[in-house]
Amino acid sequence: EIVLTQSPGTLSLSPGERATLSCRASQSVNSAFVAWYQQKPGQAPRLLIYGASNRATGIPDRFSGGGSGTDFTLTISRLEPEDFGVYYCQRYGSSPLTFGGGTKVEIK
C-alpha cells in the first residue's frame, strides 16, 4: 500500500499570504491519480484538485496543484479567510484509495 505523508502538519499564515502544502508518496505515483481536498470543521471534504493539477468545478484559480513521481504540492496563491481548514492529498487509480494525514492551515 502506498503511504502518503503530508507536511507541514500545521501552517500558520495570514490572509493574503501564499501557502505551499506538500504530499510525499512512499513510492512513485501516476500524477493522473493524485487529488487534493479541503475540509472545514464539521463539514465533509470538498474536492479541489484532481489529476494532480486540474481544478474541480467551481474551485477558484488561486488553488493550483503540481508535482510528479513521489512529490506533489498544493499551492494557494493568496489566502482568503475562507481557505483556512485542513487539506488532504489522496492517491487513486487502484486499490486501496488512500489519503495523507492532512495539513491544517490556520490563521496566524
Next chain:
Amino acid sequence: QVQLQESGPGLVKPSGTLSLTCAVSGDSISSSNWWSWVRQPPGKTLEWIGQVDHGGSINYNPSLKSRVTVSVDKSKNQFFLKLSSVTAADTAVYYCARNPNFDWNAFDIWGQGTMVTVSS
C-alpha cells in the same frame, strides 16, 4: 444538483453490527458512477471502506474486507454499509461519496456525514 444523505443509528454496541444507508438524489445509482463509504475517526484522517456500482460489483479496503458488506438497492436509489464485530476503534464520522465514471476515481460528491459511536 447531486446530493448524498447518510442515515442510521448513532450508537452501536461493541461486537455489534453498524448499518448505514446513503440516499442518492439528483443522480441515478444506475449511472456509470461508483458509490463509496469513507470514514474519519475524531481528529484523524480519512479511510476508504468500500464501494459498489449499480450492478452490485464491489471493492473493499483489504484492511476491513473481513468485516464489511456494501450493497445497493436500485429501486430506492440507495446504497448501504454493514460493518460487523465493531469496537471502539470503529467510532468515526461515516461519509458516503461518489466516484464518477470508474471505480478507482477520486470522490467528487460527498454526503454531510454521520457520527457513529461504538459504546456499551
